[in-house]
Amino acid sequence: MTEKLLKGLPVFLVCLFAAWLLMGLQAPRPASPMDINGFSCLPTLEGGRIKPLDTVARTSMLLLRGKQTVRWHDRVISADEWLLDMVYKPSGADAYPVFEIDDPDVLGVMGIQQTANRYYTFSDLKPHLQEIESQAQQAEQAKPEQRSRYQTAISNLEERVALYQKLQNTLQIAGHDHVLDEVQLFTEKLGPILMTHMAKGQKPSRALMEVLQTAQKYDFMREVAEFYPVPGSRGMTRLEWTSMGQGILDSMTTVGVPPPVAAYAALGDAWRAADAAAFKKTLIEYRNWLDTKVPDDLAHARREFLFNYYEPFYKSMIMYVVVFLLAVFSLLGWTRPLIRSAFYLLVLAFAVHTIGLVSRMALQGRPPVTNLYSSAIFVGWAAVLLGIILERFYRNGIGSMVASAIGFVTLIIAHHLTTQGDTMEMMRAVLDSNFWLATHVVCITIGYSSTFLSGSLAALYLIRRLFDKGWNEPTASDLERMVYGIVCFSAFFSFLGTILGGIWADQSWGRFWGWDPKENGALMIVLWNVFILHARIGGLAKERSVMIMAVFGNIVTAFSWFGVNMLGIGLHSYGFMEKAFVWLILFAASQLAIMALGFIPDYATRRSAPK
Amino acid sequence: MKTIERLASTQLTLVCLGLAMVLVIAGTLAQVNMGTFAAQKEFFNSWCVYSWLGDMKVPVFPGGLTVGAVWMVNLLAAFAVRFKFQRSDTGILISHLGVIVLLLSQFLTQTLAHESNMPIELGQTRNYSESFREMELALVMTSDPQTDRVTSIPYSLFSHEGPIHLPGLPFSLVIRRFYPNAQIGMAGPGQSSLATAGIGMRIGVQELAPVSSDDEVNTVTGYVEVLEGPKSLGTWLVSSGLGAPQSFNVEGQDYQIYIRPRRHYYPFTMTLKEFHHDIYPGTDIPKNFSSLVHLVDPAKREARDALIYMNHPLRYEGKTFYQASFGKEDRLSVFQVVENPASWAPYIACSLVVLGLAVQFLSHLFEFVRKRS
Numbered sequence: 010m011t012e013k014l015l016k017g018l019p020v021f022l023v024c025l026f027a028a029w030l031l032m033g034l035q036a037p038r039p040a041s042p043m044d045i046n047g048f049s050c051l052p053t054l055e056g057g058r059i060k061p062l063d064t065v066a067r068t069s070m071l072l073l074r075g076k077q078t079v080r081w082h083d084r085v086i087s088a089d090e091w092l093l094d095m096v097y098k099p100s101g102a103d104a105y106p107v108f109e110i111d112d113p114d115v116l117g118v119m120g121i122q123q124t125a126n127r128y129y130t131f132s133d134l135k136p137h138l139q140e141i142e143s144q145a146q147q148a149e150q151a152k153p154e155q156r157s158r159y160q161t162a163i164s165n166l167e168e169r170v171a172l173y174q175k176l177q178n179t180l181q182i183a184g185h186d187h188v189l190d191e192v193q194l195f196t197e198k199l200g201p202i203l204m205t206h207m208a209k210g211q212k213p214s215r216a217l218m219e220v221l222q223t224a225q226k227y228d229f230m231r232e233v234a235e236f237y238p239v240p241g242s243r244g245m246t247r248l249e250w251t252s253m254g255q256g257i258l259d260s261m262t263t264v265g266v267p268p269p270v271a272a273y274a275a276l277g278d279a280w281r282a283a284d285a286a287a288f289k290k291t292l293i294e295y296r297n298w299l300d301t302k303v304p305d306d307l308a309h310a311r312r313e314f315l316f317n318y319y320e321p322f323y324k325s326m327i328m329y330v331v332v333f334l335l336a337v338f339s340l341l342g343w344t345r346p347l348i349r350s351a352f353y354l355l356v357l358a359f360a361v362h363t364i365g366l367v368s369r370m371a372l373q374g375r376p377p378v379t380n381l382y383s384s385a386i387f388v389g390w391a392a393v394l395l396g397i398i399l400e401r402f403y404r405n406g407i408g409s410m411v412a413s414a415i416g417f418v419t420l421i422i423a424h425h426l427t428t429q430g431d432t433m434e435m436m437r438a439v440l441d442s443n444f445w446l447a448t449h450v451v452c453i454t455i456g457y458s459s460t461f462l463s464g465s466l467a468a469l470y471l472i473r474r475l476f477d478k479g480w481n482e483p484t485a486s487d488l489e490r491m492v493y494g495i496v497c498f499s500a501f502f503s504f505l506g507t508i509l510g511g512i513w514a515d516q517s518w519g520r521f522w523g524w525d526p527k528e529n530g531a532l533m534i535v536l537w538n539v540f541i542l543h544a545r546i547g548g549l550a551k552e553r554s555v556m557i558m559a560v561f562g563n564i565v566t567a568f569s570w571f572g573v574n575m576l577g578i579g580l581h582s583y584g585f586m587e588k589a590f591v592w593l594i595l596f597a598a599s600q601l602a603i604m605a606l607g608f609i610p611d612y613a614t615r616r617s618a619p620k
Numbered sequence: 621m622k623t624i625e626r627l628a629s630t631q632l633t634l635v636c637l638g639l640a641m642v643l644v645i646a647g648t649l650a651q652v653n654m655g656t657f658a659a660q661k662e663f664f665n666s667w668c669v670y671s672w673l674g675d676m677k678v679p680v681f682p683g684g685l686t687v688g689a690v691w692m693v694n695l696l697a698a699f700a701v702r703f704k705f706q707r708s709d710t711g712i713l714i715s716h717l718g719v720i721v722l723l724l725s726q727f728l729t730q731t732l733a734h735e736s737n738m739p740i741e742l743g744q745t746r747n748y749s750e751s752f753r754e755m756e757l758a759l760v761m762t763s764d765p766q767t768d769r770v771t772s773i774p775y776s777l778f779s780h781e782g783p784i785h786l787p788g789l790p791f792s793l794v795i796r797r798f799y800p801n802a803q804i805g806m807a808g809p810g811q812s813s814l815a816t817a818g819i820g821m822r823i824g825v826q827e828l829a830p831v832s833s834d835d836e837v838n839t840v841t842g843y844v845e846v847l848e849g850p851k852s853l854g855t856w857l858v859s860s861g862l863g864a865p866q867s868f869n870v871e872g873q874d875y876q877i878y879i880r881p882r883r884h885y886y887p888f889t890m891t892l893k894e895f896h897h898d899i900y901p902g903t904d905i906p907k908n909f910s911s912l913v914h915l916v917d918p919a920k921r922e923a924r925d926a927l928i929y930m931n932h933p934l935r936y937e938g939k940t941f942y943q944a945s946f947g948k949e950d951r952l953s954v955f956q957v958v959e960n961p962a963s964w965a966p967y968i969a970c971s972l973v974v975l976g977l978a979v980q981f982l983s984h985l986f987e988f989v990r991k992r993s
Contacts, residue, residue, distance in 0.1 A: 057900020
């Protein structure tokens with residue numbers, strides 16, 4: 010009976026998780042009677058690209074508080090709902106604790122005692138805005154790499170306050186009600202007054218002064234706008250979107266209020282009045298209008314919204330954990346069915362990971378790796394792919410175990426990198442080259458993946474040698490062969506990637522090699538892999554020494570992946586990269602500890618050597 | 621074991637790889653404080669890395685050139701006595717040959733390549749580029765309205781006190797005082813100056829420690845006495861921190877004297893016609909920088925426009941001009957000019973290594989797959 014059940018386990022688990030994945034495909038369920046999702050998939054221009062308001066909301070909240078939701082009075086408020094309150098009901102939004110502040114000195118500046126609570130509302134900060142700004146200005150006189158922990162933290166807080174205030178004044182002046190009426194009045198009545206006055210060159214009348222004041226208000230909105238929600242009236246190309254303020258000012262010369270401006274104003278009025286019907290109706294009308302004017306952008310925003318909502322990387326991350334546990338348990342018993350379950354689930358998780366990766370490429374129109382975030386996604390992806398291939402050959406659970414561990418860890422790293430801003434940011438001038446991104450960057454990243462894979466396999470070897478009762482010679486030599494094969498693979502790809510980088514540099518700058526930190530990081534991986542190969546081929550390192558060296562490859566790779574970005578950042582400063590620096594050091598320490606295990610001689614282990 | 625076998629040994633290869641790794645780490649970390657340029661010179665383009673023990677310069681580690689040379693010997697020796705020239709080792713032979721070419725090409729680049737800057741303002745025409753940090757003392761005879769006659773004194777000659785003879789010129793110079801880096805400003809009360817002529821009489825000089833980081837440049841400063849025969853015409857303050865050149869007159873000829881970044885003159889001219897600095901809408905993220913220049917080479921009878929933009933430099937007469945920087949509210953475009961006669965070498969080297977590795981590893985892989993199945 011048990012036997013039969015166990016035999017069905019792999020298929021059962023795959024079905025279970027497939028069902029879970031399919032359930033996630035259901036249309037997003039609205040959290041309130043208001044059509045928040047409909048609002049969130051409206052397209053807008055921010056950071057130089059068209060994206061849904063949902064991405065603006067998530068990115069902004071991640072920047073402010075490092076999470077995509079906020080807990081308020083026992084209610085979890087989504088980023089989308091929060092954004093609606095931010096842009097349309099700022100006084101309400103000011104009560105949400107969205108500022109994460111954990112620097113005691115920054116709190117000290119505001120006279121707040123540090124408690125377990127790390128989250129503060131805008132209302133908490135409001136009395137101290139001037140002080141924050143002047144402190145930040147002082148701090149910013151120092152170069153970023155020379156700032157103290159406090160200086161970095163206060164400057165960071167000031168940036169977040171600025172983002173917050175920009176968001177609040179993007180769609181309307183913070184605190185104004187009845188915006189649609191206001192805008193209509195402005196364009197229908199006051200605008201023409203201004204135009205006639207300007208035409209006649211008369212002295213400003215009181216009516217004119219009023220217009221000018223209102224116009225100034227909209228000019229302010231134009232200046233501070235965080236995102237540009239109004240599709241351009243001229244030409245309708247992607248790059249001609251403008252701010253709400255500009256849209257209103259432009260409407261002086263057109264007949265009536267432009268549809269996008271009217272729609273966003275009406276949406277605000279409906280949101281404040283909690284009028285679900287009016288909100289929905291405006292959305293539908295506006296979407297129809299967009300569909301006739303900018304159908305591609307509308308569709309793009311909708312797709313990105315679905316991608317954000319589906320969270321493929323989060324889902325594959327959870328599955329990698331399950332795979333890892335199954336693979337570990339397979340060492341204790343029920344070996345065959347658990348190994349098979351792990352493998353099947355790994356393939357399923359990899360499929361979801363792939364869907365996420367490919368969706369991002371499609372949304373961005375770019376090769377897979379464009380920034381640190383996407384490199385983490387890709388390092389995991391490539392390592393899992395290699396792990397699956399290994400598992401296909403060996404069918405001993407080792408490939409699944411190591412692949413799922415790397416998949417999970419890299420996705421966690423990626424998750425933490427989302428707090429750095431939009432993960433599909435535009436490429437800075439010199440990086441704007443799909444050809445080199447697709448060749449050089451991908452090869453280098455495959456080099457990272459495979460070096461981590463060989464390092465993890467070697468770590469598994471060193472750990473199991475000491476702690477696994479079932480440790481035997483065949484397993485040992487299987488692992489050894491895997492590590493050797495993967496080291497060859499890494500040496501090849503990191504060399505090729507480094508060289509392609511040199512060619513890029515030569516083509517773009519006329520300089521093949523400049524010894525800059527990023528280049529040197531890549532070179533280190535090549536040198537280390539080549540070192541291992543020569544030590545083994547020359548017969549100078551025995552099996553266990555090769556394993557110890559392969560684990561060291563993890564440290565080398567981690568430092569060239571992240572350490573290079575931290576150069577010049579000592580422990581004295583603070584912020585994301587410094588937190589990451591601590592993790593990097595801890596990682597290196599853990600790898601050194603595993604390497605130390607390898608130095609325990611065979612006779613000192615509980616069992617005799619595998620021979 | 622014979623010496624040649626020792627030189628060809630894998631042990632020596634591992635020593636080289638290990639030393640290279642330590643050097644790369646040290647050189648990378650040093651860039652934080654020293655700047656890329658100085659670290660590169662001290663760690664990678666040197667025979668030995670020194671450290672200061674108090675006032676003593678102590679060699680602490682072999683420099684990049686030494687490691688490269690030993691590695692090269694190791695590789696050549698391996699080809700001579702260790703490698704087997706047989707079919708199964710084709711990949712190994714090709715890839716190691718590639719590494720030899722790679723080391724050679726890096727050595728050639730480090731010794732032969734030359735980089736400089738060419739800043740051009742909109743509408744300006746230039747026929748020279750400037751060194752980043754190397755200064756020269758320039759004497760320009762300006763009396764001829766058609767062409768200036770330039771006498772350039774290299775840094776190594778004027779960077780210490782003493783006389784400088786100028787063949788072909790009716791005067792000579794004496795460096796009275798030299799500062800590798802200094803701060804100059806209006807002289808305070810009571811501050812005396814060595815200068816007896818020119819603006820230097822009103823300027824105070826304070827010596828500073830030389831800098832090397834990437835965004836700092838030394839203000840090279842000195843006092844120069846001009847002698848016509850035995851007769852002194854006066855002592856001038858010259859400094860790369862002074863804006864305009866100063867002039868004096870000898871035998872009815874006007875001469876200008878100043879310290880400026882070392883110039884490299886070309887037989888062609890470039891005129892900046894347009895400069896564009898595109899950003900992504902609604903952001904300040906740069907999308908592209910591009911410069912439209914007009915290139916005139918009278919000797920080659922070339923006169924044409926060229927567009928220099930990101931990832932698309934202008935290659936002309938063995939030089940690569942790429943868009944490096946900009947300034948003056950987008951009215952100034954700065955090109956970096958790289959001249960590297962060995963720029964083709966890495967391509968050959970890398971093709972060989974990649975080919976060799978691919979042959980070697982693929983044959984291993986096929987064998988493995990064949991055995992498993």
